[in-house]
Amino acid sequence: MTAPHPETWLKVLPQGLYCEPGGFYIDPVRAVDRAVITHAHSDHARPGHRAVLATAPTLALMQARLGEDGAGAVRQALAWGERIRINDVDLWLQPAGHVLGSAQVAMEWRGSRAVVSGDYKRAPDPTCAGFEPIACDVFVTEATFALPVFRHPPADAEIRRLLASVALFPERTHVVGCYSLGKCQRLIALLRQAGWDAPIWLHGALAAMCRVYEEQGVALGELLPATVAAKGRLVGQIVLAPPSAVADRWARRLAEPVVCMASGWMRVRQRAKQGGVELPLVISDHADWDELNATLDEVGAPEVWVTHGREEALIHAAGQRGIRGRALRLVGYSDEGSEE
Amino acid sequence: MIAFADLLERLVFTPGRNAKIALLRRYFATQPDPDRGLGLAAVTGELSFATAKAGLIRQLAADRTDPELFAWSYDYVGDLAETVALMWPSRATNAAPPRLSEVVGTLDRAPKAALPAIVAGWLDACDPSVRLALLKLITGGLRVGASARLAKIALADMSGGRIAPDDIEEVWHGLAPPYSALFAWIEGQAPRPDPADAPVFRPPMLAHPLDAGDIAGLDPALLRAEWKWDGIRVQLVASAGGRRLYSRGAEDISDAFPEILAAMEFHAVLDGELLVVRDGQVAPFADLQQRLNRKAVTAKMMKDYPVGVRLYDMLFEGADDIRPLAFDARRARLEAWHGRMAPARLDLSELIRFGSIAELAALRDGARAVAIEGLMLKRADAPYVPGRPKGLWWKWKRDPLTIDAVLMYAQRGHGKRSSYYSDYTFGLWRADGELVPVGKAYFGFTDEELAFLDRWIRNHTTQRFGPVREVERGLVLEVAFDAAQLSSRHKSGVALRFPRIARIRTDKPAAEADRLETLMRLVENAQS
Secondary structure, eight states, rough: OOOOGGTTTTTEETTTEEEEEEEESSSSSSSSSSOOOOOOOOOOHHHHHHHHOOOHHHHHHHHHHHHHHOOSSEEEEEOOOOOOEETTEEEEEOOSSEEEEEEEEEEETTEEEEEOOOSSOOOOTTTTTOOOOEEEEOOEEETTSSSSSSOOHHHHHHHHHHHHHHOOOOOOOOEEOOOOOTTHHHHHHHHHHTTSOOEEEHHHHHHHHHHHHTTHHHHOEEEESSSOOOGGGTTTTTEOOOOHHHTGGGGGSSSSOOOEEESSSGSHHHHHHHTSSSSEEEOOOSSSSHHHHHHHHHHHHEEEEEEEEEEHHHHHHHHHHHEEEEEOSSSSOOOTTTTT | HHHHHHHHHHHHHHHHHHHHHHHHHHHHHHHHHHHHHHHHHHHHTTOSSSSSHHOOOOOOOHHHSOHHHHHHHHHHHOOOHHHHHHHOOOOOOOOOOHHHHHHHHHHHHHOOOGHHHHHHHHHHSSOOOHHHHHHHHHHHHHOOSSSSHHHHHOOOHHHSSSHHHHHHHHHHHOTTTTOOHHHHHHHTSSSOOOOSSSOOOOOOOOOOOOOOOHHHHHOOOGEEEEEEEEEEEEOOOOOTTOOOOOETSSOOOOGOOOOHHHHSSSSSSEEEEEEEEEEEOOOOOOHHHTTOOOOOOOOHHHHHHHEEEEEEEEEETTEEEESSOOHHHHHHHHHHHHHHHOTEEEOOOOEESSSSSSHHHHHTTTTTTEEEEEEEEEETTTOOOOOOOTTSSSEEOOEEEEEEEEEEEEOOGGGGGSSEEEEEEEEEETTTEEEEEEEEEEOOOOHHHHHHHHHHHHHHHEEEEEEEEEOOOOOOEEEEEEEEOTTTSTTTTTEEOOEEEEEETTTTTTSSSSBBHHHHHHBBBBOO
């Protein structure tokens, strides 16, 4: 008997991607009975599910973000590679390299294997475990940066550009726009790796997620609240804030701020200029074009499903290599550029 | 090329003037000749290549990239050079990125057929930032975000204050890339380059606005008065070395006004106002605007918008520098010269007779004719001093007109103002009850008023379009402006000259703001 095609047991429903024989959803966009969550970003980890299965860090981040009640009435943590059986389906989690706790969901049913990547990247990140490719029949991938114009430079080189600018304008405050979960902590860790030992100042909205990272064993060094600091103390310092705050009223408290933004979208000049950014830093927690394509080749799946992003280009490129592509067009997942 | 690309990237994103000067200065001070001189030429817009054009880049993209992926990418990025710079699939190479001098030299000399392979080799050796600078150099679309003037200020800065930006201006148009003699002079290793017969630009003498407090100190016997024309200030330079027409900002605009060049059958340097003149009547500024910012001009444009220059000063007669002479003496030379030469398209700005300052004030108040903005007052004994010397020349603009308009849209400012909504589009009521935009203003308000406007806009937003907010029709602004003119470019059919926010009229309900017809009655070039 040949194994059933994943199409027959992994379905797109209005709530999200549904594993029928297992009776659970992966990153559902509405509250469901049983959910497997790849990572704690708000578009993937919605509140109100009854039972939630995820890695321990993801559950901790969800609780910090959604409260005890919002993060699932029944919570089950899985270690990397720990296999469980849900109804007839074997399931395990492997690192996705996106943010702390982010996982790929591998499922096997009657000899047929599908892997849902969630969001992922291949570049090294000191704050989370690196992506591990899994051979499979269907690979379900994201495609946020699936255009050949998106090639992220090494993040440490971008951090060096930031530090060079701090040296060039010592009388100004560098304020870096970044998302509260993942990007913020990765920037801090990269700055520490580059030798920046000074306190890093945080907008209030970033503090809670940094605390969870520290509790989970990711050391971030000295972090101080920027919101209550005197203007003079922030001269020559690095401040991190949500993207919406850096060029807005909140930033008026800073000394002649150099507005920086850390995002994969900063690769495109017009997009960077529109946001009033003075120093764009191309640092992304998503795979770039080359990483997406290399990953498809590594997992070796004959078929690739694309959840969200610029799926047409990736499907086109996969097709040229004999990989069958399918656009799932899952709604409710946001691009890196939108606010969380 | 790496340092040049880095400079361009920083300039594009840096809003502050001083920070831009610091970046330029650092580039000029650290780069060797001839690269830095070619970088300077690129920034000031003096580089162009005959054979390397945008078509070459399209061809390279077609040769190396998948057409569908290229089309999607171009659609997303929206700029040809940037799309190719970002998606270029590099082939492994041991070659280092080329120097700027190598790029410029090759683009100048290499045969057209050899260029695709050469440029592709360069692109392979470069990172995306350098590729973008290279491709922008080829398409001529650098848009560096720094003016030629800023580059000259940075150069003067480099000399440690020994050389002023205006000193550089006076030799600039006699020099050519890579400007080695200029850098040697700035660094104190060579004397000032001698422009000899070259038709170089001389920095013009500028006027201060006349404040109410200045009036008491004016001596009518020592003053000369002229109308202040609403055209653009130009300098005509004709010498054995050639003819040029320059804007006030030292930009060579000769090609846009060939009829003026043709009329320059003399050797002199003259200062005057470029105007559209029909049958001796000066047309409003909107007409002149049709001729500005064009590289070339059609016969039809020349016929429909005939230009002339109204002369008001003479800097050189032949090779004789008469700038040290008093205004009266220069004026006498100008009048005698004009009478003798009778040049086509050039007339004299008449001196206005007056007996007292009060009489002048009355003339100014009555100055409502098309293309007159007010009066110019000049000291009879003043030499021609470049820059804006105090107490020698004044501009005395007529009082502005005002309308009470309704705030419609607001946009965020730049640099220091990037967190404030500081650009305002305002409108007037049409007879049918619709509010139509009539202009945009982004100055005239105090810091407190800016803070108030910013707060009001955030609290009364009805729609957002990227950086623009549409607001409730609820705030009246008193807008001051110098003139209203018919314009086919604007939806309302009318354009305002120098609109600014005079007052915030929180006391006035929006429904009682002015109607469009009130503004139309103030229009100067209305069809009779």
